[in-house]
Amino acid sequence: MTTVHHRDAGQLRVDTNECKGCGLCIEACPPKVIRLEESLNPYGYRTATYMGAGCTGCGICFLVCPEPGAITVLRARRPGPAAASGPQVRP
Amino acid sequence: MSSEPEVSWEIARSKPASFYSTYERKDELQHATHYCPGCGHGIIHKMLAQAIDDLGIQDRTVLISPVGCSVFAYYYFDVGNVQAAHGRAPAVATAVKRSRPGSVVIAYQGDGDLSAIGSAEILHAANRGEALTVIFVNNAIYSMTGGQMAPTTLMGQTSTTSPQGRGAHEGYPLHVSELLATLEAPVYIERVGLGDNKQIAQAARAVRRALDNQVRGLGFSLVEILSPCPTIWKMTPVEAQHWVRDVMEGTFPLGVLRDRTQSAQSDAVPAPPPLLSAVPRILGIAKTGLPAEPSAVGAAPDLNLQVRMAGFGGQGVLLIGEVLAEAGLDAGLEVSWLPSYGPEMRSGTSNCHVRLARELIDSPLVAHPDVLVAMNEPSVRKFCAMVRAGGWILYNGETLPEDCDWKDVHVLARPFTRIAKDLGDARAANMVMLGALLEIAGNLPRTSIESALGRLVRNPRWLALDEAALASGRKLMREACAEANHAS
Numbered sequence: 024m025t026t027v028h029h030r031d032a033g034q035l036r037v038d039t040n041e042c043k044g045c046g047l048c049i050e051a052c053p054p055k056v057i058r059l060e061e062s063l064n065p066y067g068y069r070t071a072t073y074m075g076a077g078c079t080g081c082g083i084c085f086l087v088c089p090e091p092g093a094i095t096v097l098r099a100r101r102p103g104p105a106a107a108s109g110p111q112v113r114p
Numbered sequence: 115m116s117s118e119p120e121v122s123w124e125i126a127r128s129k130p131a132s133f134y135s136t137y138e139r140k141d142e143l144q145h146a147t148h149y150c151p152g153c154g155h156g157i158i159h160k161m162l163a164q165a166i167d168d169l170g171i172q173d174r175t176v177l178i179s180p181v182g183c184s185v186f187a188y189y190y191f192d193v194g195n196v197q198a199a200h201g202r203a204p205a206v207a208t209a210v211k212r213s214r215p216g217s218v219v220i221a222y223q224g225d226g227d228l229s230a231i232g233s234a235e236i237l238h239a240a241n242r243g244e245a246l247t248v249i250f251v252n253n254a255i256y257s258m259t260g261g262q263m264a265p266t267t268l269m270g271q272t273s274t275t276s277p278q279g280r281g282a283h284e285g286y287p288l289h290v291s292e293l294l295a296t297l298e299a300p301v302y303i304e305r306v307g308l309g310d311n312k313q314i315a316q317a318a319r320a321v322r323r324a325l326d327n328q329v330r331g332l333g334f335s336l337v338e339i340l341s342p343c344p345t346i347w348k349m350t351p352v353e354a355q356h357w358v359r360d361v362m363e364g365t366f367p368l369g370v371l372r373d374r375t376q377s378a379q380s381d382a383v384p385a386p387p388p389l390l391s392a393v394p395r396i397l398g399i400a401k402t403g404l405p406a407e408p409s410a411v412g413a414a415p416d417l418n419l420q421v422r423m424a425g426f427g428g429q430g431v432l433l434i435g436e437v438l439a440e441a442g443l444d445a446g447l448e449v450s451w452l453p454s455y456g457p458e459m460r461s462g463t464s465n466c467h468v469r470l471a472r473e474l475i476d477s478p479l480v481a482h483p484d485v486l487v488a489m490n491e492p493s494v495r496k497f498c499a500m501v502r503a504g505g506w507i508l509y510n511g512e513t514l515p516e517d518c519d520w521k522d523v524h525v526l527a528r529p530f531t532r533i534a535k536d537l538g539d540a541r542a543a544n545m546v547m548l549g550a551l552l553e554i555a556g557n558l559p560r561t562s563i564e565s566a567l568g569r570l571v572r573n574p575r576w577l578a579l580d581e582a583a584l585a586s587g588r589k590l591m592r593e594a595c596a597e598a599n600h601a602s
C-alpha cells in the first residue's frame with residue numbers, strides 16, 4: 024500500500040476483486056483522491072485506487088459505490104481530547 | 115516520520131453485515147454481484163443493507179425480490195428471502211407480513227415489475243395500507259430483457275419497442291408515487307434519486323425511514339428511487355448518474371408525496387386469527403365436517419415421516435396423501451402436502467410429497483422419502499433410488515422391476531389393485547397401500563385417521579370400502595413383517 028499521510032483523517036481501501044471500475048467513487052470524492060489503476064484486475068476492470076494522501080474519511084465514496092464490499096473507509100483515531108472532532112485535529 | 119503523532123485507524127464504513135460474505139451463486143465470481151458496473155441496484159442494495167444493520171433487524175427481515183435485473187437479490191442479502199413472480203412482490207409480501215406480523219417485510223421492485231405487470235398488486239397493497247416497505251427502483255426501462263419501453267419511460271426516450279422515441283401513442287410516463295399518494299392508507303411515500311452525492315445521501319435516509327416506519331408498526335411506506343442503468347441507457351456510469359439528475363428528475367420530481375408518520379397509529383401486532391373452533395359460529399354454519407381443533411403441540415405423537423406417493427392420474431395418490439396429512443393435522447402434528455404437477459401430469463404419473471413432524475417443517479419438498487408409495491411401474495422406476503436407507507418401498511406389483519436401483523430399503527411388493535378388487539373395487543388400491551403405510555407410521559392415532567378419512571370421503575359406500583381397504587393393508591404389512599422376522 025502507498026504510504027499514508029499521517030495528518031489525514033481518513034484513508035481508503037479498495038478490494039480489487041470486487042471493484043468494477045465504474046468510476047462513481049472518483050466522481051464523488053470531494054478532495055479527488057481516488058483514481059483508476061492502469062492495470063486490469065483478473066476480471067478485466069481497471070479498479071479504483073487511493074492516491075495515498077488527502078482522504079478526509081467522509082465516507083461518500085462508500086455511499087455511492089454499487090459494490091457491497093469494494094470500499095472500506097478508515098478514520099484516524101487520535102489520542103487526547105481532540106479525538107472526538109476528528110478531521111479538525113492538528114498534529 | 116518521528117514528528118508525526120501516534121495514529122490508530124478504525125473502520126468507519128465497510129460492507130454491511132446484512133450481506134453474505136460470499137455469494138454462492140456459481141462456482142466463480144463469489145465476491146462480485148451480477149450487476150453491471152455503476153448499476154443503481156447495487157447502490158440501493160447497499161443502502162438497504164446498511165439500514166437493516168443500523169436498525170438491528172437482520173434476523174427478522176424478509177426480502178421479496180422481483181423479476182427484473184434484481185431477481186437475484188437473495189444471493190446477496192443474508193435475511194429471509196422469497197423471490198416472487200413478476201409484479202407480485204406486494205401480494206407475496208402481504209402474505210408474509212400477515213402470517214408473520216413480527217417480521218419486517220420489504221418488497222423490492224423495478225419499474226417494469228411494479229408499474230406494468232404488477233400495477234394491480236401495488237395499488238391494492240397500498241390501498242389496504244399493508245405494513246410493508248416497498249423499494250421501487252425506477253430506471254425508466256425494462257433492463258433485464260434488453261431495454262423495452264416501460265410505463266415510466268420518458269417522453270421521447272428511445273427503447274427497443276419505441277425506437278423513434280416514446281410518443282403520445284405509447285402513453286405518458288406513469289407517475290406511480292403520485293397515483294398512490296391519492297390513496298387514503300399509505301403512510302409515507304417519497305421519490306428520491308441517485309443523481310449526485312446529495313441525492314444519494316437523501317435516498318439512503320428515505321430508505322432507512324421507510325424501514326423504520328415498519329419497525330414502528332406505522333403502515334405502508336414506499337420509496338421510489340430514480341436509478342441509473344448505464345448499460346441499457348448506453349452511457350458511462352457517471353453520465354448515467356448525471357442523466358438521473360439532469361433529465362429524469364424533470365419528469366419525476368423528487369420529494370415527499372405523503373407523510374402521515376406523525377398521525378399514523380402503531381399497529382405492529384394485528385389481532386390474532388380466531389380459533390378454528392370459533393369459525394363455524396363466525397360464519398354461521400353447522401359445525402360438522404370441519405377438522406377438529408388440533409391438540410396442543412406437546413401432546414402430538416412422536417413422528418417424523420416423509421412420504422412420496424406416485425401413480426397414474428386417477429389412482430388416487432393425491433387423496434391418500436391428503437388423508438395422511440389431515441390425520442397428522444388432527445393429531446396435532448406439523449404437516450405439509452404438496453402435489454407435484456410435472457409435465458407428465460396429463461398422461462403419465464402424478465405424485466405428491468407429504469411430511470408429518472413434531473417440529474416445524476422447513477420445506478414441503480420430499481427429496482429422500484422414508485416411504486415411497488409407488489402405484490405403478492414408471493413411478494417406482496422414477497423414485498426408488500431416492501428412498502432413504504432403512505426406508506420402505508410399497509409397490510403395486512408382484513416384484514420390483516429388475517432394473518430398479520435400490521439398496522438398504524424394505525420392500526413390500528403386492529398386487530394391491532387385485533387385492534382391492536377382491537375387496538369390492540379395484541379403485542380402492544390406494545387405500546390398501548395407505549393402510550400398509552399407516553402400519554409403519556404406527557404412532558398416528560387411529561381416531562385421527564378415521565376422522566380424516568370421514569372428512570375426505572363423503573360417500574358412505576366408499577367410506578365403508580376404504581375402511582376395509584385400510585384394514586386389509588395394515589394386515590398385509592403386519593404379516594409381511596412377521597414373515598421377515600421369522601425368516602431372519
Ligand SMILES: Cc1ncc(C[n+]2csc(CCOP(=O)(O)OP(=O)(O)O)c2C)c(N)n1
Pocket residue numbers: 181182183184200223224225226227228231253255256257258259264
Ligand atoms: C410473467 C412474466 N412476463 C414477462 C417476463 C419478462 N420480463 C423479465 S424482467 C422484465 C422487466 C423488468 O423490468 P424492471 O422491473 O424495470 O426491472 P429492471 O430489469 O429494469 O431492473 C420482463 C418484462 C417475465 N419474466 N415474466
Ligand code: SF4
Pocket residue numbers: 037041042043044045046047048049070071087088089090093094152
Ligand atoms: S465506485 Fe466502487 S466499483 Fe466503482 S470504481 Fe469506485 S470502488 Fe470501484
Ligand code: SF4
Pocket residue numbers: 033034035051052053054055056057077078079080081082083084085096
Ligand atoms: S472517504 Fe471521502 S475523502 Fe476519502 S476517499 Fe472516500 S470520498 Fe474521498
Ligand code: SF4
Pocket residue numbers: 148149150151152153154155183253257258342343344345346
Ligand atoms: S442492465 Fe441496467 S439495471 Fe440491469 S444490471 Fe445492468 S445496469 Fe443494472
